Amino acid sequence: MSTEKPSQNEDEYFARLDQEELRKMRDKAAAAARAAERKSHLMKCPKCGADLHTEDFHGVQVDRCPDCHGIWLDHEEIRLLMKDDEEGGPLRKVMSDVWASLQKLRAGA
Numbered sequence: 001m002s003t004e005k006p007s008q009n010e011d012e013y014f015a016r017l018d019q020e021e022l023r024k025m026r027d028k029a030a031a032a033a034r035a036a037e038r039k040s041h042l043m044k045c046p047k048c049g050a051d052l053h054t055e056d057f058h059g060v061q062v063d064r065c066p067d068c069h070g071i072w073l074d075h076e077e078i079r080l081l082m083k084d085d086e087e088g089g090p091l092r093k094v095m096s097d098v099w100a101s102l103q104k105l106r107a108g109a
């Protein structure tokens with residue numbers, strides 16, 4: 001037969017409940033902090049942190065940084081740019097524009 005007083009068992013029982021409740025509260029706070037941290041990066045430039053602007057880029061909506069001029073593409077945007085049509089697809093047009101601007105720079109140098 002146990003020599004422990006019933007009140008000691010009760011104290012241990014409630015201490016365990018308190019610990020479990022504290023653990024749940026900490027887990028919930030940590031999850032909320034992770035969600036807030038993730039949300040703070042939404043539509044922010046991964047290179048410099050500025051707010052991204054959505055722009056039409058050869059018929060595809062892309063996210064562009066007004067500060068560092070980076071262009072950020074998600075899977076669907078890349079798929080649309082890679083899509084081939086009779087003229088070679090938007091990516092070919094983009095690369096053609098980039099190539100033409102490089103040629104102009106080279107000719108001017």
Ligand SMILES: [Zn+2]
Binds near residue numbers: 045046049066
């Ligand atoms: Zn940027």
